Amino acid sequence: MNIQQLFEQIKKKQSVLCVGLDTDLDKIPNHLLESEDPIFEFNKAIIEATHSYTVAYKPNTAFYEAYGIKGWQSLQKTIDYLNTHYPNIFTIADAKRGDIGNTSSRYAKAFFEDLGFDSVTTAPYMGKDSMEPFLAFDGKFTIMLALTSNPGAFDFQTQKIGKAELYKKVLETSTTWENSNRLMYVVGATKAEYLADIRKIVPDSFLLVPGVGAQGGSVEEVFKYGANSKAGLLINSSRGVIYASNSLDFAEAAASEAKKLQEQMAPYIAAL
């Protein structure tokens, strides 16, 4: 899908909610474990319950890779389900890839062409030639880590390289790359006060903001500092939505959490 369609979804649903499909067999309701593919059955039920409040889904590939080939099959079925039934919902493979050029181009092919995701998350540590193979894909988006939500973000990302912090350098440099209009950036909701500075460097880009819910970030703060005139945000919650209940009512409970988040977002989107 293209950016225009994403803007339209945001307007129509009055939401920038991205639901993270971090599906863990130890956390899903027991009754699903008897089915042939519990991960897919869980995801399908979550998608059906939450899609009207949601503009993006983000399966984190670690939760699928952890189960080997069966996990990859569950991931494939999940993205196929989304592309078939909800083609207007943006899809993110949260894989945090990045390597020397020829390897990155294989990662890009895997997530964009083989699996058919709209976007993939990447780690920029290896620099321009490790990101460009992702950016070469027309109609696809590369969501690069900028300032992450975890405490370790302060180990490197906020350290100064010359006058500027590393994360600012990453943002500034990336805007000079070819096809930089295909870039989005990850900024943790737990670092909302940094968003105003980040917006000065990338005023028009989409920011994927994980860390509300289980990690303690606030929707209000993210909008206050991070929204641009078209929102320009995708705010992710994974555990807070998908594990709202672990019994028979899990899908209804997820819908209710997703609705709560959408209702928190709506007034800010209406005011843009």
Ligand SMILES: O=C(O)c1cc(=O)[nH]c(=O)n1[C@@H]1O[C@H](COP(=O)(O)O)[C@@H](O)[C@H]1O
């Ligand atoms: O790239 C990400 O999505 C990401 C970046 C980041 O800085 N922090 C972060 O939590 N994430 C991911 O966002 C999701 C957050 O999950 P919850 O804390 O359960 O909402 C996980 O899949 C994380 O891997």
